[in-house]
Amino acid sequence: MAGRPRVALLVTCLADTLFPDVGKASVAVLERLGCEVVFPAAQTCCGQAHINTGYQRDALPLVRGFVETFEGFDAVVAPSGSCVGSVRHQHAIVARRFGDEALAQRAEGLAARTYELSEYLVDVLGVTDVGASYPHTVTYHPTCHSLRMLGVGDKPLALLRAVHGLQLVELPAAEECCGFGGTFAVKNADTSTAMLADKMSAVLTTGAEVCAASDSSCLMHIGGGLSRLKTGVRTVHLAEILASTDDVPAGVA
Amino acid sequence: MSVAPQERGKGAPQERGKRAPQERGKVVPQGRTLLPVVVHAPRGVGHLRGDESFPDAARGALADTQLRRNLGHATATIRDKRAKVVGEVDDWEALRTAGKAIKDHTMARLPELLTQLEANVTAAGGVVHWARDATEANQIVTRLVAETGSREVVKVKSMATQEIALNEALADAGIEAFETDLAELIVQLGDDKPSHILVPAIHKNRAEIRELFARTLPGVDPELTDDPAALAGAARQHLRERFLTAKVGISGANFAVADTGTLSVVESEGNGRMCLTLPETLITVMGIEKLVPTWQDLEVFLQLLPRSSTGERMNPYTSLWTGVHEGDGPQSFHLVLLDNGRTAVLADEAGRETLNCIRCSACLNVCPVYERAGGHAYGSVYPGPIGAILSPQLTGIEDNASLPYASTLCGACYEVCPVKIDIPSILVHLRAEHVEAQRETRRVPTAEAISMAAASWTMADASRWEKAQTASRAGRLLGRRRDKDAGRIRSLPGPLAAWTAARDAPRPPAETFRQWWARDRGADT
Ligand code: SF4
Numbered sequence: 034m035a036g037r038p039r040v041a042l043l044v045t046c047l048a049d050t051l052f053p054d055v056g057k058a059s060v061a062v063l064e065r066l067g068c069e070v071v072f073p074a075a076q077t078c079c080g081q082a083h084i085n086t087g088y089q090r091d092a093l094p095l096v097r098g099f100v101e102t103f104e105g106f107d108a109v110v111a112p113s114g115s116c117v118g119s120v121r122h123q124h125a126i127v128a129r130r131f132g133d134e135a136l137a138q139r140a141e142g143l144a145a146r147t148y149e150l151s152e153y154l155v156d157v158l159g160v161t162d163v164g165a166s167y168p169h170t171v172t173y174h175p176t177c178h179s180l181r182m183l184g185v186g187d188k189p190l191a192l193l194r195a196v197h198g199l200q201l202v203e204l205p206a207a208e209e210c211c212g213f214g215g216t217f218a219v220k221n222a223d224t225s226t227a228m229l230a231d232k233m234s235a236v237l238t239t240g241a242e243v244c245a246a247s248d249s250s251c252l253m254h255i256g257g258g259l260s261r262l263k264t265g266v267r268t269v270h271l272a273e274i275l276a277s278t279d280d281v282p283a284g285v286a
Numbered sequence: 287m288s289v290a291p292q293e294r295g296k297g298a299p300q301e302r303g304k305r306a307p308q309e310r311g312k313v314v315p316q317g318r319t320l321l322p323v324v325v326h327a328p329r330g331v332g333h334l335r336g337d338e339s340f341p342d343a344a345r346g347a348l349a350d351t352q353l354r355r356n357l358g359h360a361t362a363t364i365r366d367k368r369a370k371v372v373g374e375v376d377d378w379e380a381l382r383t384a385g386k387a388i389k390d391h392t393m394a395r396l397p398e399l400l401t402q403l404e405a406n407v408t409a410a411g412g413v414v415h416w417a418r419d420a421t422e423a424n425q426i427v428t429r430l431v432a433e434t435g436s437r438e439v440v441k442v443k444s445m446a447t448q449e450i451a452l453n454e455a456l457a458d459a460g461i462e463a464f465e466t467d468l469a470e471l472i473v474q475l476g477d478d479k480p481s482h483i484l485v486p487a488i489h490k491n492r493a494e495i496r497e498l499f500a501r502t503l504p505g506v507d508p509e510l511t512d513d514p515a516a517l518a519g520a521a522r523q524h525l526r527e528r529f530l531t532a533k534v535g536i537s538g539a540n541f542a543v544a545d546t547g548t549l550s551v552v553e554s555e556g557n558g559r560m561c562l563t564l565p566e567t568l569i570t571v572m573g574i575e576k577l578v579p580t581w582q583d584l585e586v587f588l589q590l591l592p593r594s595s596t597g598e599r600m601n602p603y604t605s606l607w608t609g610v611h612e613g614d615g616p617q618s619f620h621l622v623l624l625d626n627g628r629t630a631v632l633a634d635e636a637g638r639e640t641l642n643c644i645r646c647s648a649c650l651n652v653c654p655v656y657e658r659a660g661g662h663a664y665g666s667v668y669p670g671p672i673g674a675i676l677s678p679q680l681t682g683i684e685d686n687a688s689l690p691y692a693s694t695l696c697g698a699c700y701e702v703c704p705v706k707i708d709i710p711s712i713l714v715h716l717r718a719e720h721v722e723a724q725r726e727t728r729r730v731p732t733a734e735a736i737s738m739a740a741a742s743w744t745m746a747d748a749s750r751w752e753k754a755q756t757a758s759r760a761g762r763l764l765g766r767r768r769d770k771d772a773g774r775i776r777s778l779p780g781p782l783a784a785w786t787a788a789r790d791a792p793r794p795p796a797e798t799f800r801q802w803w804a805r806d807r808g809a810d811t
Contacts, residue, residue, distance in 0.1 A: 046745065049799040050755050051792050056799035072803045077745040083738060085695060087717030090725075091742035098746055123714070130718070181697035210654050214694025221341050221692060222784035223348050227658045228694075229788065257789030260774055 038158070039069045041103055043111035043120075043147070045249065046078035052249045058276035058283070059112045059150055062165075065276075066158055075102045080127070081119035086216050089127050096124045100139050108157065109147040112272045113248050114179025117149040122182060149179060150272055151188040151247060161191045167277045168198035171269075172241035174232070174255065176248045177210050189247055189271055196274060202239040206231070213254035229258045236266060247271045325418070326682040327627035332420040332450045333479070334627075334681050336665015339688035344659035356491045357660055361651045364485075367597025368648060368702070375593065384586045386706040389642035392577050393632060399544040399577050400623065406547025410609020412619040417571075419626045424455035426622050427536065427569055431461050434567050434618075436533040440525075442551060442558040443467035444538025445645055446571045446624055448480060448667040452536070463536070464528045466557035468521050475502040481661025481669060483647040484595055489660055492517065525557065535565035535616065539572040540644070541587060542621075545580045548608045549621065552591060552601045562605050568616035573624050575632075575641035587644060590704035594646035627680030636715045640675050642705040647672075649699035649709060655692055664689060671699035675712045683720045690716035733781075755798050 040063055044056040063070050080095035099120065103109045111117050121144040128137035154160050173193060179185045193201050212218065212228025219225075232255055236244045244259070244266055246252050256268030269283065277283035327334050336343060347353055372378055392399060404414045417423035431439055439456065441447065441463050453463040453474075465474040472487040473480050476498050480486030487495070492512040499506055499517060503524050510520055537558065541550040549570055551558050562568060578584060592601040610619050631641055650656045650670030661669030666677035666686065674693055678686035690713045699709045724732060731739075744754045774790040777783065785791060797805075 044799050046751075050758065051794055053795055053797060053799035053802055057802060072800070072807070074800060074804075075748045077748055077751040080745075083742060085714055085717070086734070086738065087690075087714075087719075087721035088735070088738040088742070089718045090722070091738050094742060094746040122711070126711075177694070177696035177698075181701055208698075210694045210696035210698070212654070212694060214696070217691065217694045218789075219781055219784045221344065221655075222787060223341065223345050224655055224659050224692075225694075226788040227348050228654050253792060254789060257774075257785070257791060260790045261776075261788065 037067060037069050039071065039107060040153070041071050041073055041106035041109045043076060043079070043099075043103065043109050043113075043116065044072065045111055045113045045116045047249045047253070048112060051253070052270070055112050055249055055270040055272050058270065058272040059110070061276040061281075062150075062154070062163055062272060063110065066154070066160060066163060068158075071106070073102050073106075079116045079119050079124075081116055081123070082215055084119060084123050084127060089130055092127050093131055093133075096127050096140060097136060099124070100136060100143055103147070104139060104143055107146060108153065109143070110150055110153045111147070112150045112270060113250070114149045114176050114183055114185065115248055115250060117147055117152075118178040118182035120144050120147045149183055149185060149247065150275075151179075151185055151192055152183065154192060154275075155188040162195035163192065163275050165195075165199075165275045165277050166197040166279045167274045167283065169243050170200045170202055170239075170241045171243045171245050171274065172202045172204040172236060172239040173207070173271075174204055174211060174236070174244060174246040174251065175207055176246050176251045179247050180208060185247075192271070192275060193245070196277075197279075199274070202241045204239055204244075205235045207235075209235075211251050211255050213251050215250070218254060229254060233258050233262070233264070237264060242266060243274075244268050245271055245274055324630040324633055325625075325627070326630050326685075327680045328419050328421060329681075329685070331424070332626070333448060333667045334677050335685050336663075338665070340659070340663055340665070340692040341688065343663040343665065344692075347660040347663050348658060352491070352494075353489055353660055354658065356489055357657055359491075360485065360488045361657045364597055365651045368594060368651065371593045371597050371599055374599075375589070381586060381590055382704055382706050385590050385644075385704055386639075386642065388578060388583050388586060389705050390639065392579060393575070393638055393641055395579070396574065396577070396632060399579055400574060402544040403542055403547060403577060404623075406545065407549075407609060407619075407621050408547075410547050411611075412547070412609045412621055415620060415622045417622050417624045417626070420450035420624075423450050423571060423622050423624050423626070424452055427452060427571065428455055428459045428461065430567070430569055430620055431456065431534050431536075432459065434534055436461075436567075438462045438464065438528075438532060439534040439536050439569075440464050440466050440528050440532040440561045440565065441470075442535070442537040442553065442561045443470045443486070444536075444571065445483060445667060446538045446573050447536065449573075450571070450624065450626065452571065464525070464532070466525050466528070466561055467553070468518060468555060468557075471521055471525070472498060475499070479662060480667060482650060483645050483668070483670075483672070485647075489662070529557075529560045529564055532561075532565050534567045534569065535561040536569045536571070537562060539570050539576050540591070541584060542572060542577050543579075543581050543584065544577055546608060548581065548606050550584065550604065550606045552588070552605075553603045554596060554598070554601060556603055559603050559605050562607065563615045565616055567618040567620070568607075569620045569622065571622045571624055573626075574628050575643075591644055591646055594644075594648040594702065594704040627682075630682075631676075631679045634679070637675070637679050637712055639705075639707050640672075640679055640712060642707055643672050643676065644705060645672075646704055648702040648704065652698040652702050653693075654696065654698070655694065659692070664692070671709045671713075672707075675707075675709055675716060678716055678720075683716060683723060687720050690720060752798075752800065755800075758794055 048055040080092035083092035124140035125137040211232040212225040252268040273283045415426045465471045469487040482488040496512040592598045656670040664673045674689040695710045744750045778786045
C-alpha cells in the first residue's frame with residue numbers, strides 16, 4: 034500500500050456515548066499498524082436503530098449526514114458489524130424510498146469503502162497478527178450482522194488466534210443470535226430474555242473468563258445478563274483485545 | 287391488480303353473469319392484471335389473524351416448559367438433518383440462485399402464466415375456478431362437494447385450505463373432512479391448531495400423541511404405546527377405511543406447471559397419493575403463486591424442496607397429474623386458484639419476493655424466535671419468519687402489526703431459504719410500512735414516534751448530539767446503589783424497564799469518546 038493509509042473512524046453512537054474504550058482501542062490498533070486515524074466530529078449515528086424500528090423517514094437525515102461527513106475519505110472503519118451492515122445494505126434503500134436517487138448512489142459508493150474493523154485489518158491491511166497480548170481465556174460470539182450481513186467469516190477468530198497469550202475456547206452454538214435485536218429486546222422482552230439465557234449458558238459452559246464480540250450492542254446485551262447473574266464472566270470488544278499489549282494491557286471492564 | 291373470480295372450462299356453468307368468460311386460447315390478461323386495486327384477505331374468514339399480539343401470545347408459550355422441550359428437540363433434529371443433506375450438494379448455491387430466478391420470473395409474468403395454466407388444465411379435462419378470496423374459495427369447494435352428493439371428503443395436508451378455514455366451511459355445510467396426514471390428523475383430533483408448516487403437530491411429543499389417540503380414535507388398541515411406528519399404525523388403521531370409501535379428495539398443490547397444466551403434490555407418507563388417486567372427484571385449492579413456467583423448472587424445485595424441508599435427498603412420494611384420464615384416477619378434477627391477498631403482495635415491489643416461497647419451513651427450523659415462542663404465537667397458520675412477512679402482507683399490515691417485529695433480524699432464515707427470500711429486509715420494509723400507516727391515520731403520534739423523531743432531530747446535528755450526550759451522563763446518578771456496583775444500572779424507568787428486568791445496563795462513562803478525542807488530540811477534524 035502506497036503511503037500511510039488514512040482512515041476515518043465511525044465510532045458509532047453507542048460506543049461514543051457508553052463504551053468510549055472501544056473507540057480508543059480501535060484508534061490504538063489502527064495507529065499501531067501505521068494508519069492515520071481521523072475522527073470526523075460531525076458524525077453522530079448511522080440511523081440503524083431508526084431504520085430497523087420502521088422510522089425510515091427519520092433515518093433519512095442521518096443517512097444524508099453520514100454520507101456528507103464521510104464521503105471525502107478513502108476508507109471508513111467502524112468497530113461494529115451491525116452499523117457497517119446498515120451502511121452497506123440499508124442506506125441506499127432508505128434514500129430510494131424517499132426518491133433521492135442521487136443520495137442513494139452516493140451512499141452506495143461510500144458503502145463500498147466502509148469496513149468493519151476485522152475486515153479492514155485482514156482484507157485491506159492484510160494483517161492477522163496485530164502485535165497484541167492478552168493473557169486470558171476468551172470465547173467469541175460472532176454476532177449475526179457480522180456473520181450474515183457482512184460475511185466476515187472467521188476473520189475475527191484469525192485475529193484472536195494471533196494474540197499473544199490468549200487462549201481461545203470455542204463457543205457452542207456460536208452462530209445463534211443472542212436475542213438483542215435492537216428494540217426487539219424491549220418490544221419482545223420475554224423472547225429476547227429466553228434467547229439470552231441460552232447464549233449465557235453457552236458462554237458459561239466454555240469456562241472462559243471473557244466473552245468477546247465485535248459489536249458493543251450485542252456485548253451490552255450479553256454482558257448485561259452475565260452481570261445481572263453475577264457470573265463473573267466479563268464481555269470485551271474485539272478491538273480492546275487487539276489493542277492490548279504487554280506494555281498497555283486492556284483494563285478490566 | 288386482482289384476479290377476477292371466473293369459472294371456465296369443460297362443462298362449467300358460468301357464475302356471475304356480468305363477467306364474460308374470455309375465449310380459451312386467447313390470452314388477454316390486461317383486463318384483470320393492471321387494475322390498481324389492492325385487495326387484502328378479508329376479515330372474519332380463514333386463519334390469518336391471531337387474537338393476541340405476538341409478544342402476548344409468546345409469553346404463555348415461553349413459560350410452557352414441555353412445549354419448549356418439544357420444539358427445541360424437534361427443530362434441532364430437523365435443522366441438523368437439513369444441514370447434512372444440503373452439504374452434500376456441490377451446486378447448492380447455484381440451485382438456490384436458479385430457484386430464485388425462476389420464481390422472480392414467474393411473478394413478473396404471473397397473469398400470463400396463470401392464463402396458460404388455465405388453458406392447459408382445461409384442455410386436459412380439468413375445470414378451473416378463480417377465487418378472489420377465502421369466502422369465494424370456500425363457497426366453490428363446498429358447492430362442488432355438494433354436487434357429488436357426498437357428505438365426507440379426505441384431505442391431503444394443505445396450507446391453502448388451512449388458510450381459508452375450509453374444514454370449518456365444509457362442516458357448516460354438513461360435510462365432514464378427514465385429514466389424512468399424520469400430523470394434521472393429530473391437530474384435527476385434538477381440536478388444535480397447526481404450529482408448523484411441515485410438521486403441524488411439532489408442539490406435541492410422542493406421549494401426548496399416544497394419549498390423544500387413546501382418547502379419540504374409535505376402537506384403538508388400549509395397549510397402544512408411544513412408539514412412533516405404533517402410533518402411525520393406529521392412524522393408518524383409522525384412515526384406511528376413509529380412503530377406500532371417500533368419493534371426494536381435496537388437496538393443495540406444491541407446484542403447478544403452466545406449460546403442461548400439470549399439478550404436483552410432494553409428501554412423505556403416501557396418504558397424499560391415496561387421496562389424489564382413489565376418489566372419483568379431486569378438488570385442488572392452490573394459491574396463485576404456486577406456479578412454475580415449465581416442466582423442466584420442476585427439476586430445480588424437486589431438488590431444493592425435500593432437502594430444505596424434511597432433510598431428505600428426495601421426498602418419498604411425488605405425485606404429478608394432468609387433467610383427467612379415462613379409467614385412471616379421479617374422473618372429475620377441479621382446480622381452485624386462490625388470490626386472498628396475493629395480488630396485493632405482488633403489487634408491492636419490495637415485498638413481492640415473499641410469493642416465491644415454496645413452504646419448505648427451513649426458515650422456521652433455524653429461527654431462534656420460532657424455536658422458543660412456537661408457531662401458535664404468530665396467530666396465523668403461517669408461522670415463523672415466512673409467516674412474519676406473509677401474513678401481514680396478505681391481511682394488510684395493521685391486522686398483523688406485531689409480526690414484523692417478532693424477529694431480531696439475525697438473518698438465519700435468509701441464509702437457509704432455498705429461493706433466497708431476503709426475509710430480514712422485508713421485515714424492515716414492513717416495519718416502515720406500519721410506521722407510515724400509523725403516521726397517516728393517528729391524530730396523536732405514538733410515544734415511540736415522538737422519541738424517534740426527537741432522536742433524529744438531535745442526531746442530525748453533532749453539536750445537538752453532544753449536548754444530549756452530556757445530559758445523558760446525568761444518568762450516571764441513575765439508580766445508584768451503595769454496593770459498589772458502580773459500573774452497572776440495575777433498573778431503568780419507562781419502556782427501558784423491560785431491559786433491566788433481566789439485564790443490567792451500563793452506566794454512562796465520565797467522558798464520551800468525542801470528548802476524549804478533543805482532549806487527547808487537541809483539534810477536531
Ligand atoms: S421463506 Fe424460504 S425458507 Fe421459509 S418456508 Fe418459504 S421457501 Fe422455505
